[in-house]
Amino acid sequence: MLGKEMESIMPNTQKQGPLTGVKVLDMSRILAGPSSTQLLGDYGADVVKIERPGVGDDTRKWGPPYVKDAEGNETSESAYYLAANRNKRSVAVDIATPEGAALIKELAAKADVLVENYKFGGLKKYGLDYDEIRKINPSIIYCSITGFGQTGPNAALPGYDLMAQGYGGIMSLTGEPDGTPMKVGVGIADVMCGMYAATAVLAALRHRDQTGEGQQIDVALVDSQIAWLINEGTNYLQSGELPKRRGNGHPNIVPYQVFEAKDGHVIVAVGNDSQFGRFCEILGVPEMAKDASFATNINRIKNREVLLPKLEALFATRSKDEMLAAMKANNVPCGEVNNLAEVFASPQVAAREMVVEMDHPHSPVKLIANPVKFSKTPVTYRKAPPLCGADTDEVMKDWLGKG
Numbered sequence: 001m002l003g004k005e006m007e008s009i010m011p012n013t014q015k016q017g018p019l020t021g022v023k024v025l026d027m028s029r030i031l032a033g034p035s036s037t038q039l040l041g042d043y044g045a046d047v048v049k050i051e052r053p054g055v056g057d058d059t060r061k062w063g064p065p066y067v068k069d070a071e072g073n074e075t076s077e078s079a080y081y082l083a084a085n086r087n088k089r090s091v092a093v094d095i096a097t098p099e100g101a102a103l104i105k106e107l108a109a110k111a112d113v114l115v116e117n118y119k120f121g122g123l124k125k126y127g128l129d130y131d132e133i134r135k136i137n138p139s140i141i142y143c144s145i146t147g148f149g150q151t152g153p154n155a156a157l158p159g160y161d162l163m164a165q166g167y168g169g170i171m172s173l174t175g176e177p178d179g180t181p182m183k184v185g186v187g188i189a190d191v192m193c194g195m196y197a198a199t200a201v202l203a204a205l206r207h208r209d210q211t212g213e214g215q216q217i218d219v220a221l222v223d224s225q226i227a228w229l230i231n232e233g234t235n236y237l238q239s240g241e242l243p244k245r246r247g248n249g250h251p252n253i254v255p256y257q258v259f260e261a262k263d264g265h266v267i268v269a270v271g272n273d274s275q276f277g278r279f280c281e282i283l284g285v286p287e288m289a290k291d292a293s294f295a296t297n298i299n300r301i302k303n304r305e306v307l308l309p310k311l312e313a314l315f316a317t318r319s320k321d322e323m324l325a326a327m328k329a330n331n332v333p334c335g336e337v338n339n340l341a342e343v344f345a346s347p348q349v350a351a352r353e354m355v356v357e358m359d360h361p362h363s364p365v366k367l368i369a370n371p372v373k374f375s376k377t378p379v380t381y382r383k384a385p386p387l388c389g390a391d392t393d394e395v396m397k398d399w400l401g402k403g
Contacts, residue, residue, distance in 0.1 A: 017044020018377040022205065023399070025107050026050065026088060027095075027116040027123075029057040031161070031187050032145050032221060034084035035194035037115050040201065041087030042370040042379045048107065048395050049085065049386065053092040056388030057081060069362045077387070082365055084194075085385035086358065091396075092389030101126045109136045110399050112208075113201055117145040120155045130216040139214040141204040143197050149220035159221045164189035168225030173232055176247045193224040254300040255279070255311055258337060264320035269333040273297060278330045282323070283314040358384040 022045040026037040034049075034057070041047040051057055063078035091107075094100040105128070108114055114133060116123060123129045130142045144150060147159010165171050165183045175182030200217045208214055226233065232243050232251060243251055250256035255276075258265050270276045273296055277289040288294055288310070293303045300307055315323065327334040338346070344355060356369045358381055370379040396402040 020044035025111040031190035033117040036197040089391035090386035161187040164221035
C-alpha cells in the first residue's frame, strides 16, 4: 500500500478521457502491442484484450516478481504483465477453433480499432486478417505490429526486441568504446514501436472520422528502431562514416557524459562554449577554456581524446554533492544518476504523480503512471491489469448484447 503522503495523488477514475467511446480489440501480447493499447486505454478507450483460455498473455509468467495476495503469497501474475495491461478487460477466446474465430469477427464488427502482433500472415489461416475483417467492418483501423513489417525479404521472420535492437543498429552505438555492442536496459524497441503504433492509430481515427474510411496500419519493430536512430542515423547518411560507440559520450557535444567523482557519478551536459568556461572555473582551470584546442565545441570534439582525461582527473578529486551544487549554482547543466529506489522516492516524481496504486483482484498494485498531462481530458486509471478471461461475460453483454 502507498503511504499517506501519496493519497493526494490517487487517480480520479470518474472523468472521461479523449478516446471515450472508442472500442479497441486488442489481439496483441508481450510488449509492443500491449503498451500501445494501454496508451489508448489510458486516454479513455474501451480496450478488450483477447487471450488464450487458461494461458493468457505470455508475460503473465515472466517473473519474478509476481503480484502477492492479501496473505503475502506470490500469485501467477507477473510485474512484467502489469506494466502494459491496465485499463483493459480480458476475454478468453481460442481463435484456433471455428467458434472462437467467429466470435472475434463479431467483436471486430463492433470495434473501431483492432491491434494485433501475430507473425506476418499469422491470422490469415483463421480468416482474421485485414482483408477478411474489413469485409465485415470497412471503417475499422487494423494495426499490424511485426518484427520486420508486411513487406520485404524479412517479412516472415519473427521479431523480438533484442533482435530489433541488433538489426536496427542501436546496439552498435551503445556500450563502451572497447566493449561489446550493448542493448538498452529495457525493451525500448518494443516500447517505441508501441508509441508509433498508438500515434498512427490516432491519426487513422482522425482520417476515419473525416472520411468514413478505415485502413490497415503496418508498423515494424525494426523500422521503428531505425527511425529513432535520429541524429546518429542522419550523421551517417550525410557523412557516410560509421559512428563509434562512445559509452555515455555524445557524438556532437563535448563534454556531455557521466563523470566519476570521489563518491559517485554525475552527469555533465555542457551545451555551449560559455557553459564550458564556467565548468572549467568550477574545476579550477579557467585557462583550459581559453586554450584554442578546447575553446569551441568543434575543437573540443576534434580533441576529445586529449581533453576528457584531463577533465576526468580533475573531477575525480571532488565529491558528487560538491560538484552538483557548484554546477547548479553556476548554470552548468548537470544531474544525478539515480537508481530506481531514488527515482521513485524523488519529490519530483511525487509532484508529477508518476506512481499510481490500483485495486487488483489479488491485492493493490503500484504502477508507473502515464506521463501525459491533459488540461481538459485527464488520463484515467479505471481498471487494473485484468486476470485472464475475467471480463468475458461482461464484454459479451456490453459489446454483443449476449448473456
